Amino acid sequence: xxxxxxxxxxxxxxxxxxxxxxxxxxxxxxxxxxxxxxxxxxxxxxxxxxxxxxxxxxxxxxxxxxxxxxxxxxxxxxxxxxxxxxxxxxxxxxxxxxxxxxxxxxxxxxxxxxxxxxxxxxxxxxxxxxxxxxxxxxxxxxxxxxxxxxxxxxxxxxxxxxxxxxxxxxxxxxxxxxxxxxxxxxxxxxxxxxxxxxxxxxxxxxxxxxxxxxxxxxxxxxxxxxxxxxxxxxxxxxxxxxxxxxxxxxxxxxxxxxxxxxxxxxxxxxxxxxxxxxxxxxxxxxxxxxxxxxxxxxxxxxxxxxxxxxxxxxxxxxxxxxxxxxxxxxxxxxxxxxxxxxxxxxxxxxxxxxxxxxxxxxxxxxxxxxxxxxxxxxxxxx
Ligand SMILES: Cc1cc2nc3c(=O)[nH]c(=O)nc-3n(C[C@H](O)[C@H](O)[C@H](O)COP(=O)(O)OP(=O)(O)OC[C@H]3O[C@@H](n4cnc5c(N)ncnc54)[C@H](O)[C@@H]3O)c2cc1C
Numbered sequence: 024x025x026x027x028x029x030x031x032x033x034x035x036x037x038x039x040x041x042x043x044x045x046x047x048x049x050x051x052x053x054x055x056x057x058x059x060x061x062x063x064x065x066x067x068x069x070x071x072x073x074x075x076x077x078x079x080x081x082x083x084x085x086x087x088x089x090x091x092x093x094x095x096x097x098x099x100x101x102x103x104x105x106x107x108x109x110x111x112x113x114x115x116x117x118x119x120x121x122x123x124x125x126x127x128x129x130x131x132x133x134x135x136x137x138x139x140x141x142x143x144x145x146x147x148x149x150x151x152x153x154x155x156x157x158x159x160x161x162x163x164x165x166x167x168x169x170x171x172x173x174x175x176x177x178x179x180x181x182x183x184x185x186x187x188x189x190x191x192x193x194x195x196x197x198x199x200x201x202x203x204x205x206x207x208x209x210x211x212x213x214x215x216x217x218x219x220x221x222x223x224x225x226x227x228x229x230x231x232x233x234x235x236x237x238x239x240x241x242x243x244x245x246x247x248x249x250x251x252x253x254x255x256x257x258x259x260x261x262x263x264x265x266x267x268x269x270x271x272x273x274x275x276x277x278x279x280x281x282x283x284x285x286x287x288x289x290x291x292x293x294x295x296x297x298x299x300x301x302x303x304x305x306x307x308x309x310x311x312x313x314x315x316x317x318x319x320x321x322x323x324x325x326x327x328x329x330x331x332x333x334x335x336x337x338x339x340x341x342x343x344x345x346x347x348x349x350x351x352x353x354x355x356x357x358x359x360x361x362x363x364x365x366x367x368x369x370x371x372x373x374x375x376x377x378x379x380x381x382x383x384x385x386x387x388x389x390x391x392x393x394x395x396x397x398x399x400x401x402x403x404x405x
Contacts, residue, residue: 024048024359025108025136026074026250029088030334034399035387037091041102042385044092047359048104051141054362058143063151065143066265072140072248075132076112081252082134086112089136108138128243128311129251140248142262145358164190172198172209172347182346197372200341200349201365203329203357204289210341210349216395217337217352218402219289220330224272225302225320242306242316245269251309259305271305271320274298286402289327299323328355332397337390338364339371339379348372349390364388 024047031040051069058067076082092102093110112134113119124132157163167190173183181194200206204219229242245263250273252258259273278284278297285295302320306313331337331352341347348371350364367382379389 050359065147067143069141073137074250075135078254198347203351204327206351217329221285225323228268228321230317242313330402333399334401338388339390342392
């Protein structure tokens with residue numbers, strides 16, 4: 024979240040940006056509480072994340088961006104949440120030593136930020152939540168594509184929702200679009216605002232000892248999550264798994280030049296394979312002690328994200344469509360955003376007198392007709 028602060032402070036001011044950071048941070052505790060209370064087995068791990076910079080220019084931009092949050096107001100305790108963030112950027116007065124950077128466990132870092140973070144296995148979490156909801160009476164229809172929502176409500180105030188796979192037609196007073204990348208198929212007014220963009224993830228494993236070459240060594244186990252920023256758009260992000268393997272995403276610089284492979288492309292049948300070579304040596308190049316690990320990407324998969332033109336999610340009432348609500352456009356960054364957005368939309372759907380402003384969501388997340396004709400084009404500069 025700190026990596027994007029500069030952009031949001033310039034566009035929306037410091038207060039609106041601080042609101043977003045606080046909102047994201049609050050997910051950590053709230054998700055952990057829900058997982059514990061509902062006993063959902065989803066590999067929740069609370070840890071710290073290291074956002075590590077290898078590129079001076081990228082680091083300077085981020086440092087400049089967060090300065091207002093670190094300045095006077097911080098000293099006066101206004102942005103309490105910044106106390107948990109540890110910024111280690113070198114300055115002329117205080118150049119960083121090797122000792123300062125040692126705790127990152129990476130090679131060649133120029134500076135870093137660390138902050139509390141968590142990771143889960145999201146599919147297990149969502150399935151766990153669904154199981155509870157179904158046991159309480161939720162009518163869940165899987166493999167039921169929505170083909171169309173009627174352009175207007177009927178005279179009784181119902182939207183007509185046509186579905187495929189012989190599931191028929193639903194009439195509903197309230198419709199919630201939780202369709203992320205695929206939103207514009209049902210709400211074409213979002214075609215410029217939310218663009219389907221493909222990304223990838225991989226599972227990097229260490230060969231079993233019996234398969235290892237004589238000069239291969241078990242690497243040190245990682246306990247933190249990471250973003251490694253090797254240059255503008257270059258690098259990766261990862262979580263460690265309990266078995267010593269890692270899940271790595273990002274690496275978009277390896278495929279961004281091939282626009283047709285990822286931009287405005289919702290087809291997740293086709294793998295982006297340009298990153299394989301980069302990923303196979305990623306751990307060896309980046310982490311201390313992994314040089315002779317033989318680590319390689321055993322599986323790579325592709326998914327489709329909802330990039331928004333202004334890098335912000337769209338949440339609230341769909342403009343000019345009373346009774347339709349939306350939460351979409353999470354920019355490949357939904358885990359610290361979706362959960363409370365879902366709660367807010369549920370409150371709005373259940374209670375006609377609850378409006379966006381009552382929900383506690385960051386003000387800039389509100390979907391508006393102005394944002395549909397956005398002046399930004401961030402999907403091409405993620
Ligand atoms: C490779 C990859 C790595 C990621 N890594 C991270 C990460 O490390 N951290 C992070 O915070 N986020 C990450 N994300 C993003 C995160 O997965 C999303 O922000 C999150 O899944 C958004 O949740 P969602 O429910 O809004 O959308 P989705 O998970 O995309 O769900 C939308 C659902 O709507 C359904 N749908 C859409 N249209 C229709 C229709 N017409 N009829 C019926 N169903 C429909 C889809 O089938 C889908 O199930 C990553 C995404 C990808 C692809």
